[in-house]
Amino acid sequence: MPASQLAPDIPSDVLAAEQAHLAASRAALKAMREHAQSLSADAAGDWVSQQILQSLLDQRVAALADHPDTPLFFGRLDREAPERTSARPERDEGAEEEQADLPTTIYVGRRHVHDGHSKPLVIDWRAPVSRAFYQASPADPMGVARRRRFGYHGGALTAFEDEPLGEGVELGPSKILTDEIERPRTGPMRDIVATIQPDQDEIVRATLAQTVCVQGAPGTGKTAVGLHRAAYLLFTHRERLARSGVMIVGPNRAFLSYISSVLPALGEVKVDQTTVAGLLGEHAAPEDPLVAAVKGDARMAAVLDRALWLHIVKPEEGVVYTQGVYRFRVADYEVREIVASLRGTTRYNPGRAALAQRLAHMVLVRMEQRGESPDDRVQDAVARSKPVKQLVEAVWPKLTPEQVLYRLLSDREFLAKAAKSDLPPEEQEMLIWRKPYRSWKSAKWSAADAALLDELRDLMERTPSLGHLVVDEAQDLSEMQLRALGRRCRNGSATVLGDLAQGTTPWSTSSWQSVLEHLGQREGEVTELTLGFRVPREVLDYAARLLPSIAPGLAAPRSLRPGAGSLSVRAGGSVAEAAKEALAKEGSIGVIVPDARVAEVSAALAGLPHTVLDPDSAEDHRLLVIPATLAKGLEYDHVIVVEPADIVEAEPRGLARLYVVLTRAVTSLTVVHDRPLPAELTA
Numbered sequence: 001m002p003a004s005q006l007a008p009d010i011p012s013d014v015l016a017a018e019q020a021h022l023a024a025s026r027a028a029l030k031a032m033r034e035h036a037q038s039l040s041a042d043a044a045g046d047w048v049s050q051q052i053l054q055s056l057l058d059q060r061v062a063a064l065a066d067h068p069d070t071p072l073f074f075g076r077l078d079r080e081a082p083e084r085t086s087a088r089p090e091r092d093e094g095a096e097e098e099q100a101d102l103p104t105t106i107y108v109g110r111r112h113v114h115d116g117h118s119k120p121l122v123i124d125w126r127a128p129v130s131r132a133f134y135q136a137s138p139a140d141p142m143g144v145a146r147r148r149r150f151g152y153h154g155g156a157l158t159a160f161e162d163e164p165l166g167e168g169v170e171l172g173p174s175k176i177l178t179d180e181i182e183r184p185r186t187g188p189m190r191d192i193v194a195t196i197q198p199d200q201d202e203i204v205r206a207t208l209a210q211t212v213c214v215q216g217a218p219g220t221g222k223t224a225v226g227l228h229r230a231a232y233l234l235f236t237h238r239e240r241l242a243r244s245g246v247m248i249v250g251p252n253r254a255f256l257s258y259i260s261s262v263l264p265a266l267g268e269v270k271v272d273q274t275t276v277a278g279l280l281g282e283h284a285a286p287e288d289p290l291v292a293a294v295k296g297d298a299r300m301a302a303v304l305d306r307a308l309w310l311h312i313v314k315p316e317e318g319v320v321y322t323q324g325v326y327r328f329r330v331a332d333y334e335v336r337e338i339v340a341s342l343r344g345t346t347r348y349n350p351g352r353a354a355l356a357q358r359l360a361h362m363v364l365v366r367m368e369q370r371g372e373s374p375d376d377r378v379q380d381a382v383a384r385s386k387p388v389k390q391l392v393e394a395v396w397p398k399l400t401p402e403q404v405l406y407r408l409l410s411d412r413e414f415l416a417k418a419a420k421s422d423l424p425p426e427e428q429e430m431l432i433w434r435k436p437y438r439s440w441k442s443a444k445w446s447a448a449d450a451a452l453l454d455e456l457r458d459l460m461e462r463t464p465s466l467g468h469l470v471v472d473e474a475q476d477l478s479e480m481q482l483r484a485l486g487r488r489c490r491n492g493s494a495t496v497l498g499d500l501a502q503g504t505t506p507w508s509t510s511s512w513q514s515v516l517e518h519l520g521q522r523e524g525e526v527t528e529l530t531l532g533f534r535v536p537r538e539v540l541d542y543a544a545r546l547l548p549s550i551a552p553g554l555a556a557p558r559s560l561r562p563g564a565g566s567l568s569v570r571a572g573g574s575v576a577e578a579a580k581e582a583l584a585k586e587g588s589i590g591v592i593v594p595d596a597r598v599a600e601v602s603a604a605l606a607g608l609p610h611t612v613l614d615p616d617s618a619e620d621h622r623l624l625v626i627p628a629t630l631a632k633g634l635e636y637d638h639v640i641v642v643e644p645a646d647i648v649e650a651e652p653r654g655l656a657r658l659y660v661v662l663t664r665a666v667t668s669l670t671v672v673h674d675r676p677l678p679a680e681l682t683a
């Protein structure tokens with residue numbers, strides 16, 4: 001963007017000085033990288049340490065890469081002398097000392113850069129001192145006299161915009177922010193590090209211990225905020241989270257591929273990004289949504305718990321261990337006592353191992369009574385001996401989650417025993433497979449079963465916890481899936497993102513409190529993002545006509561972008577025609593169609609270069625055909641929605657699906673239909 005476009009009176013000497021600072025910063029980054037490259041891992045004592053050190057050095061060199069097309073810094077703060085800074089409390093320890101040590105003018109960017117004398121040239125956006133860049137306002141300047149935002153064209157600094165904060169004057173809208181929001185979307189999602197808004201920043205910088213749950217209308221930046229929060233936490237708690245790990249869970253692989261480059265662009269490459277299926281198992285046997293809803297209900301947890309422990313058989317016999325001419329006996333009542341003391345105090349598999357050890361210990365006690373002095377090795381040998389193993393197998397059998405679930409879903413009597421009064425008979429009947437499988441090995445599991453298997457796995461063996469989990473589109477998760485995710489952050493915290501109006505699964509939630517409860521994060525704070533950055537107002541108002549039917553409790557969303565003329569509804573219109581019109585404009589085009597009509601619409605677009613969205617393919621086209629069920633979380637400059645009535649009828653929560661697809665557009669939405677539009681949309 002040429003400087004003159006931003007502000008005709010930008011003094012060229014000021015711009016030149018800023019450009020010189022950019023050049024100096026880039027040169028310093030290069031020097032930092034060369035220094036890191038010159039370091040050798042040879043100093044490490046042994047081969048293993050050398051490999052570890054080398055890998056750390058390689059990571060450091062990679063992190064110091066300069067991306068010429070990406071702004072190294074995007075803001076500048078001219079701060080008042082430290083003693084005059086406002087007494088606003090900082091959240092991180094050491095923040096005040098850090099502020100005092102820094103020069104009064106600082107540049108805020110993607111990473112720290114310092115010169116050869118350790119003088120900071122650029123400060124990481126995540127550092128405590130950078131917070132003022134996002135939060136300072138004339139009402140609370142946070143010690144900042146002037147905030148400067150930089151505009152770039154490619155990698156070149158071409159413009160800046162000043163906001164005086166210390167003079168109590170009202171700030172006008174930022175053109176740099178507006179340009180960023182209006183920029184055409186191409187390729188995968190980009191970071192928003194230069195333009196994070198104050199309410200978004202509050203969420204990004206919430207402390208690690210705090211679980212945050214964000215309700216937000218389409219395009220309010222929930223996904224963006226979740227990803228930036230992950231980057232912020234990794235920076236602020238680098239060592240702790242390097243050990244325990246951070247994971248992003250998204251709705252499908254198309255979405256993961258869309259967001260995949262945001263964290264690497266922020267320098268964070270070691271974050272797992274996955275789907276619930278990726279985490280719990282890629283099971284997708286088709287299932288009646290009503291059955292899936294019962295399986296997704298948290299009441300299943302108690303049923304599974306009983307189902308597993310019902311496998312323990314009351315011991316009727318003791319153990320006889322023979323050593324030479326001696327026989328050592330553990331009586332049946334003693335075995336019963338041991339089993340009773342272990343039940344309920346341990347998970348299933350460690351309990352099984354403990355039973356063997358406790359039996360062996362009893363044998364050892366008998367040996368000692370006979371005057372022997374056996375050691376631990378003898379105890380281990382007894383625990384592994386045939387009679388002990390046989391008894392353990394008979395009383396506390398070795399099981400897999402699949403075996404237990406197979407029995408539960410195929411054996412009415414067993415299910416009734418496990419379900420007790422938690423599930424009424426009609427729900428039990430729904431759970432029993434209509435067509436039973438021959439064995440647990442040949443059973444085909446559904447997505448709902450995957451969460452049940454995971455629950456059983458955890459009852460058998462403790463699931464390790466991560467340090468932090470970001471869960472996107474969380475309104476779509478069942479209570480059992482939430483429990484599965486909750487296990488993975490039980491010693492950590494979570495960022496939970498979603499929109500109650502966009503729930504499209506049989507088990508979609510209508511309450512964030514309930515989500516937090518099943519996640520095991522009752523203390524989590526529910527907050528809301530209300531301003532939309534994606535969808536033009538006209539389009540959002542149109543989609544919001546569906547809200548009274550799908551989420552009556554939610555207020556109508558607001559959009560930052562007026563977008564007059566962005567909506568076109570065409571009865572009997574041609575999809576190819578609409579696509580041609582969009583191709584004549586700038587930006588990406590998504591043709592969102594009922595899943596069953598993908599092939600037909602793709603054929604109708606023959607002659608226009610396009611592909612059908614495939615999450616596993618790197619092929620990127622300007623014109624994409626997208627099955628409605630894959631559109632969640634994605635966005636395109638121009639969206640063409642084909643036959644809303646079919647989209648609504650295709651699934652039980654079809655109206656919510658329609659709301660999702662109508663809210664994917666950044667610049668224009670064209671609705672093409674032959675059938676009458678759903679009444680909720682024309683009301």
Ligand SMILES: Nc1ncnc2c1ncn2[C@@H]1O[C@H](COP(=O)(O)OP(=O)(O)OP(=O)(O)O)[C@@H](O)[C@H]1O
Binds near residue numbers: 181190533
């Ligand atoms: N502060 C911001 N500055 C610039 N762009 C932003 C900002 N916040 C969000 N955006 C942009 O708005 C668009 C929507 O953001 P995002 O996908 O995170 O929204 P969402 O709330 O997750 O939407 P949905 O509910 O539809 O999935 C993205 O292009 C994102 O980059």
